[in-house]
Structures are given as structure tokens and as C-alpha cells.
Amino acid sequence: MPETGVNPTHSKSTGLPRKRFYRARAHSNPLSDSHFPVPISPSHVDYSLHYPQFFPSSDQSDSSRKIQFADIGCGFGGLLISLSTLFPETLMIGMELRDKVTEYVKERILSLRVANPGQYQNVSVVRTNSMKYIPNHFEKGSLSKMFFLFPDPHFKEKNHRRRVISPFLLDEYAYVLEVGGIIYTITDVEELGDWMKSCLKNHPLFEPLTEKELEADPVVKLLTSATEEGQKVARNAGQTFQAVFRRIVPSDQIS
Amino acid sequence: MDEEVVTESRKETEVAPALVSVHPDGHYVAVAVGPELRVFDLIGGCAASLVDDSVDQPFHKDNIRAIRFGANGKLFVSAGDDKTLKIWSSQSWQCISTVSSEKRVTAVAISNDGLHVCFADKFGLVWVVDLNQPSRDKKPTPLLSHYCSIITSLEFSPDNRFILSADRDFKIRVTNFPNNPLNGAHQIQSFCLGHTEFVSCLAFVPAQEGPHSLLLSGSGDSTVRLWDISSGALLDTCEVAVKAGLLESNGKAEEHDHAVTNLCTTLDGLLVAVSIQSLRGIVLLRCNVSAQTLSVAKVVSIAGEAFIPTCLANNPLTRELWMVTGVSNLPGYNYPSLARVLVISGIDVEQEPVVLGDNKIPGGEKLLETLQGTASVDDNAFLVAAEAVKAAMCNLLIKKQYPSENREYRKKTRNDRKLKE
Numbered sequence: 171m172p173e174t175g176v177n178p179t180h181s182k183s184t185g186l187p188r189k190r191f192y193r194a195r196a197h198s199n200p201l202s203d204s205h206f207p208v209p210i211s212p213s214h215v216d217y218s219l220h221y222p223q224f225f226p227s228s229d230q231s232d233s234s235r236k237i238q239f240a241d242i243g244c245g246f247g248g249l250l251i252s253l254s255t256l257f258p259e260t261l262m263i264g265m266e267l268r269d270k271v272t273e274y275v276k277e278r279i280l281s282l283r284v285a286n287p288g289q290y291q292n293v294s295v296v297r298t299n300s301m302k303y304i305p306n307h308f309e310k311g312s313l314s315k316m317f318f319l320f321p322d323p324h325f326k327e328k329n330h331r332r333r334v335i336s337p338f339l340l341d342e343y344a345y346v347l348e349v350g351g352i353i354y355t356i357t358d359v360e361e362l363g364d365w366m367k368s369c370l371k372n373h374p375l376f377e378p379l380t381e382k383e384l385e386a387d388p389v390v391k392l393l394t395s396a397t398e399e400g401q402k403v404a405r406n407a408g409q410t411f412q413a414v415f416r417r418i419v420p421s422d423q424i425s
Numbered sequence: 426m427d428e429e430v431v432t433e434s435r436k437e438t439e440v441a442p443a444l445v446s447v448h449p450d451g452h453y454v455a456v457a458v459g460p461e462l463r464v465f466d467l468i469g470g471c472a473a474s475l476v477d478d479s480v481d482q483p484f485h486k487d488n489i490r491a492i493r494f495g496a497n498g499k500l501f502v503s504a505g506d507d508k509t510l511k512i513w514s515s516q517s518w519q520c521i522s523t524v525s526s527e528k529r530v531t532a533v534a535i536s537n538d539g540l541h542v543c544f545a546d547k548f549g550l551v552w553v554v555d556l557n558q559p560s561r562d563k564k565p566t567p568l569l570s571h572y573c574s575i576i577t578s579l580e581f582s583p584d585n586r587f588i589l590s591a592d593r594d595f596k597i598r599v600t601n602f603p604n605n606p607l608n609g610a611h612q613i614q615s616f617c618l619g620h621t622e623f624v625s626c627l628a629f630v631p632a633q634e635g636p637h638s639l640l641l642s643g644s645g646d647s648t649v650r651l652w653d654i655s656s657g658a659l660l661d662t663c664e665v666a667v668k669a670g671l672l673e674s675n676g677k678a679e680e681h682d683h684a685v686t687n688l689c690t691t692l693d694g695l696l697v698a699v700s701i702q703s704l705r706g707i708v709l710l711r712c713n714v715s716a717q718t719l720s721v722a723k724v725v726s727i728a729g730e731a732f733i734p735t736c737l738a739n740n741p742l743t744r745e746l747w748m749v750t751g752v753s754n755l756p757g758y759n760y761p762s763l764a765r766v767l768v769i770s771g772i773d774v775e776q777e778p779v780v781l782g783d784n785k786i787p788g789g790e791k792l793l794e795t796l797q798g799t800a801s802v803d804d805n806a807f808l809v810a811a812e813a814v815k816a817a818m819c820n821l822l823i824k825k826q827y828p829s830e831n832r833e834y835r836k837k838t839r840n841d842r843k844l845k846e
């Protein structure tokens with residue numbers, strides 16, 4: 171990308187896009203019918219557009235490599251960027267509903283790829299409403315990690331159905347997660363933290379990770395340190411509430 | 426003021442199509458149009474009288490959106506815009522129970538063992554009612570949810586292992602129906618994805634040999650598709666409108682002119698009757714189960730009158746296809762609950778199907794009187810009715826597209842823009 175140097179929305183020193191040119195509202199209504207392209211089915215997702223170095227042509231019939239991590243509501247992409255170098259061989263995608271924010275993350279990834287040749291090739295972003303279109307993007311049991319970091323709290327009871335973690339949406343997340351796959355949630359709103367934990371606890375297809383497992387998982391530390399929202403909470407010396415659960419086979423089906 | 430205009434036009438276009446259902450033993454035919462439920466006893470040769478001790482006629486206070494007989498022939502359910510589901514005995518025609526829904530009901534299904542009734546509301550939630558509960562006013566329990574999408578069709582698989590739900594966001598969800606559904610149905614078997622418009626109807630081709638039944642779906646994209654539900658794999662796509670010669674293969678359908686509105690399997694799924702918007706008649710598809718293909722067998726046109734079926738039902742014993750056209754109310758006309766019933770007999774691979782004249786219809790004049798109502802209606806009204814049904818369906822199931830100028834105008838009222846000025 172030779173014109174990066176003259177792109178007025180990018181920083182002159184780092185070549186990265188500057189947030190001030192991608193201002194967006196903090197929240198977006200997940201119930202409204204926005205218009206953006208939705209893949210008809212997971213096999214219609216063109217991997218060559220997202221990961222050109224891994225998929226040089228749009229013919230992907232020979233490749234068995236699939237997206238394994240999904241950051242739902244990725245925001246400005248802090249977690250993805252950290253995960254990208256931690257798991258350089260794993261394909262990962264951020265999903266974001268706000269178009270300007272998606273544009274920012276797209277630019278950020280492209281700039282990082284230019285500045286660090288060979289790196290950040292495994293990360294991409296898509297604008298979509300993941301509460302509606304998860305099954306259009308991922309096949310059954312294809313994901314090993316899903317992230318829901320600092321989601322919109324939707325305090326009012328009548329808006330609880332807009333929450334991205336809810337008993338019914340967990341059915342769909344369980345569908346796209348492989349058995350043993352892990353769902354990570356974190357928030358700085360205690361009420362939402364309790365809600366997410368109880369939704370997961372009451373769902374027959376999820377079980378909590380043990381303290382020991384949480385300790386051993388390098389990704390857990392990133393939840394607070396790598397995300398923009400997490401850093402903000404740390405700056406203000408706020409509290410965070412996390413719930414990390416594993417996709418299991420329900421007890422009545424183990425033979 | 427702007428809002429007022431919107432609500433008014435919505436009221437006017439919000440009409441419900443007429444529905445038909447046939448008892449699995451061919452004992453009864455039921456037609457629902459507007460709030461009215463009309464049932465005819467084909468064996469007794471008279472109208473069946475429905476009894477509901479809790480309310481006066483009409484039993485539903487608003488348009489009925491879904492009716493269905495249970496597979497074992499003991500139950501009949503009706504539900505709709507009045508947010509109530511009524512479960513009837515299809516022997517005594519007593520209302521066994523009335524279930525209240527929080528939202529309008531769009532689809533219903535009865536499990537094949539007759540133990541559960543499921544219904545879907547306009548916000549994408551599917552509810553289950555346990556018929557073993559002793560109380561008369563049964564409470565529904567949430568079973569599963571399509572996130573804020575209108576569910577258009579609900580269907581149990583013939584082996585009762587799965588419940589299928591289709592929605593306006595092009596998808597069909599196949600969910601394991603658990604032993605105790607009151608705890609919710611959390612295990613999704615598959616999603617059948619491939620339609621490029623709303624899915625309007627589902628039907629099963631029962632398994633002849635082997636364990637797997639195949640699924641058929643019709644859609645606003647003018648196709649009927651064949652699916653393997655255990656994997657969600659698309660087996661075949663039949664572009665019915667193109668194949669039946671209704672439109673050129675390259676010509677884009679005007680305003681969803683050829684949306685598939687209903688599907689009905691006959692002869693154990695060997696032939697599939699398809700109703701299409703704007704088609705005066707039906708298309709018969711041949712379903713080859715072993716080769717897993719769909720092809721157009723023939724188009725049965727209805728001559729002499731403007732009859733575009735809004736719903737189809739099969740009588741497996743007599744090999745008759747029952748069709749209804751009609752609308753709950755017609756803006757500009759004084760015909761409430763307009764309905765017209767026709768029957769096609771001789772649905773067979775070898776035979777030539779025949780559209781029966783009114784004098785040859787089973788049940789005769791009495792049946793027509795019961796199901797259609799008495800008022801004689803001019804032909805033109807049915808054309809207007811078909812247009813109204815089409816407009817209502819598009820309004821309900823197709824996402825509104827706002828042109829870019831319009832969008833800019835709407836954004837002018839945004840608070841963050843105002844601040845800048």
C-alpha cells in the first residue's frame with residue numbers, strides 16, 4: 171500500500187490509522203435491519219479476501235484451514251492484534267456492527283501487515299450483526315474460541331433481549347463451537363457480569379473452567395490487558411467481571 | 426405526522442391469506458379466513474360446529490395465521506394475530522384449551538406423538554405447550570429463538586426427533602427436540618442455508634427406505650430446495666418459476682412476482698404441489714428420493730377464473746389436492762373474509778390431474794356454502810385479493826430498502842449532526 175504515507179487519516183509516524191477519523195457512536199441497535207452483505211452460507215465466505223497470504227486464489231476447495239477464533243463485537247480490534255502474534259498459524263476474525271469501527275480495524279490490520287511483513291496475515295474483520303448471522307459465517311463445531319469482551323450492557327429490562335449473551339443465543343454459539351471450545355466473556359458492569367455468568371452456568375452445553383485452567387490460559391490475561399475497553403477500566407482503576415466457559419457434550423448424551 | 430402515515434398504510438396492507446387444512450383421514454376440511462374458522466365434515470356431509478365455552482363467536486378476535494391437524498388426527502390447532510392459540514379436539518370440535526401468547530403467532534406445529542404443541546411468535550421465539558398438563562389454561566414455555574426474525578413455518582420431522590423452524594432471514598434451523606422440551610431445545614443439529622430470500626414454507630418427503638427423511642422448502646427467491654436435515658446439505662434446487670415457464674431464466678422477477686407461497690407433498694412425497702404468487706394454478710414437482718433431485722412434472726392451470734391459491738392441503742386417501750384462495754379483508758371492497766375453494770383430483774404419476782367443477786366437489790354445495798360463505802363475489806375481487814396478499818407478504822417478509830437520498834434525509838434528524846451545525 172504505497173499511498174499509506176500520504177493518507178491523511180493515518181498517523182505520519184506509525185502509518186497506523188488514527189481513531190479520531192473513525193468516530194462512531196458507542197452503541198448500535200442490534201435489532202435494526204442494517205444493510206450489509208451477508209454470506210449465504212459459511213462455504214460462501216471468501217477466505218482470499220480476508221487472508222490473501224494464506225489463500226492466494228478464491229478457489230479454496232483444496233484448503234481445510236478454517237477460521238477458529240471469533241471476537242464478537244471486536245471494537246477497535248485490540249484483542250485480535252494481540253492474539254494474531256500469539257497464535258500466528260490460527261485464522262481469526264473480528265465481527266463488528268458499527269461500520270466506521272469496522273473500517274478502522276480493517277485499515278489497522280492492513281497497515282500492520284505493511285509495517286510488519288509476514289505478520290498479521292491471520293487476522294481479519296467483517297461488518298455484521300453476529301446476533302443474527304453467526305450461522306452464515308461459521309460451520310458447526312468449527313470455532314475453538316469465541317470472545318465477548320465488554321459488550322453493551324443494555325441495563326433496561328425490556329432491552330435485555332438485545333444482550334449479546336442470552337440463553338437462546340448461547341444455543342447458536344454452542345453450535346459453532348467445537349466440543350472443548352472456550353467462550354470468554356468480560357465486562358466492567360457487575361450486573362451484566364452476573365447475567366453472563368448465570369446464562370452460561372444454566373446452559374446444558376457449557377461448564378466453567380477451573381481456577382487452575384484459567385491460570386494456565388495465556389488468553390485470559392489478554393482480556394483485560396489487550397482490549398481498549400480493558401485498558402480504559404485499568405486506567406480508572408475499575409473492576410472487571412469475567413466468565414470463561416467450555417463447550418461440553420451434555421451429560422445425558424455421554425455413552 | 427410522518428409516523429401516522431406509516432401506521433395507517435401498514436394497517437391497510439396488513440391482510441391475512443386464507444388457509445386450508447385437511448384431516449389426515451380425510452374426515453374434515455378446515456378453512457381459516459380472517460378471524461373465521463370454518464370446518465366441514467366430509468363424511469357426515471355437513472358443517473362441523475365448533476364449541477368454545479370461554480368465548481363467543483368468532484373464536485379468534487383477529488386474523489388467523491396458522492391452522493393444522495395433528496398427525497394422528499385427534500387434534501386441531503388455530504392461532505394468529507389475536508395472540509391466542511386454540512387447541513381443539515378434532516372429534517368433538519370442543520376447544521380443549523386456549524393458550525395466550527405475548528406476541529402475535531405466525532406458525533404452529535403438533536408433535537407427531539400428539540404430546541406437544543409448538544408455536545412461533547412474531548419476534549422469533551418458539552414456545553412449547555405440554556398437553557399432559559392438567560389445567561385448561563396452559564402456560565407456554567420458551568423452547569428456542571431465532572434472533573428477532575419472523576418465523577414463517579414450523580415443522581416436526583416425521584420421526585419426531587427434530588423441530589424445524591424457517592424464518593424471513595433466509596434460514597432454516599434444525600433443532601433436536603428433547604425428551605423434556607420444557608427445559609428448552611439447545612442442541613442445533615444443522616442450519617439449512619442456501620435460499621436468497623425469505624423461506625415461506627416447509628414440507629417433508631417421508632423416508633421410503635433408510636432412516637432419513639428429506640426436507641423441502643419454498644422461498645421468496647422463487648425456488649424449491651431439497652435438503653438433508655442431518656447435515657444441512659443442499660441436495661437440489663428447482664427454480665420452479667423458470668422451469669414452469671413463468672419467466673425467462675435471465676429475467677429478474679419483478680417485485681417478487683413468483684415467490685413460492687406454499688408446498689404440499691402428495692403420494693408420500695413422490696409429487697409435490699407448489700403454489701406461486703401470480704400463478705393461476707399450481708406446479709407439480711417430481712421428487713426422486715433415491716437420486717435426491719427435483720424436477721417439474723407438470724403445471725396444472727385453472728381455466729375460467731382468477732384463482733391464485735394462497736394455501737394447499739392434501740387428502741392422501743382420495744388423492745385430492747385442496748386449494749383455497751382468499752383474504753381476511755379487502756381494502757376498497759365490502760367483502761370480509763373472502764374465500765374460494767377448489768379441488769384437483771387425480772394427482773398421480775400416470776393420471777392427468779383434473780380441476781373439479783363446483784358441482785363435482787366432495788361435499789357439494791353445502792361444503793362450498795360452509796367454507797366459502799354465501800356471498801357471491803365477482804371474479805375481479807379475487808385478483809385484487811391476490812394482489813393484496815402479495816403486497817402484505819412482501820411488506821412482512823422483505824427488508825425495506827431505503828434509497829441513499831432518503832437515508833441522508835432521515836439522518837438529518839440525528840442529534841449528533843445537529844450539534845455540529
